[in-house]
Amino acid sequence: MSTVVDIATAALFLIGAALAVIAGVGLHRLGDTRSRMHAATKPATLGVLCCAVGAALQSDSSALVTKLLLAMALQLVTAPVGAHMLARSITRRDEQHPPTTS
C-alpha cells in the first residue's frame, strides 16, 4: 500500500515539474505575450495541483492535508482570475499603443 502511494507521489511530482519546465521553455520560444501567457498559466493550476496532491499523499496529519486543500482551492480560484486580469490589461494597452515592432 505504501509503495503504491510512493509511486503515485513520485509520478505527480514529476508531472508537475515537467509541466513547469515545458512552460519555462515556452516562455522563451513563443512569439507573443499572450502566447507566452498560454504557456505560463498551465503550471499555475495543474502543476501546483499535482505537487499539492503529491504532498498530501505523503503527509499523515489531517491539519496538513487541510492546508494543502486550502492552497489548492485558492490557487484554482486566483490563478485564472489573475491571468485574466493581466491578459486584459495587456490587450487594452496594445490597443491604445500598438507595438512598433512585431
Place this chain on the structure above:
Amino acid sequence: MIGTSQVALALLILAAVFTVARAVRPSSSTGDRAVALDMATSVIQCGLFVGAVILGDGILVDIALVLGLLGFLTSVTVARFLERADR
C-alpha cells in the same frame, strides 16, 4: 522515493531559472515580465510542496499558501498598473 522528489525539485529549479531569465531579458516588455514573475511564484509554490515532502516539515506548506495569495495580489496590482500607465 526521496530520489524522485529531488529530481522533481531539480526540474523545478530549472524552470524557475527559465522564468527569471525571461523576466530579466532586456527584450521583454513589462507584460512579459509580469507574466514571467506570476509563473515564478507558481513554480516556487510547487518547489515548496516538494520540499515539504523531502524535509518532512509542514511549515513549508504554510509558506506556499501565503505565497500563493501574495502572487495573486501582485499580478492584480501589476495588471491595474499596466492598464493605467502610459508607455
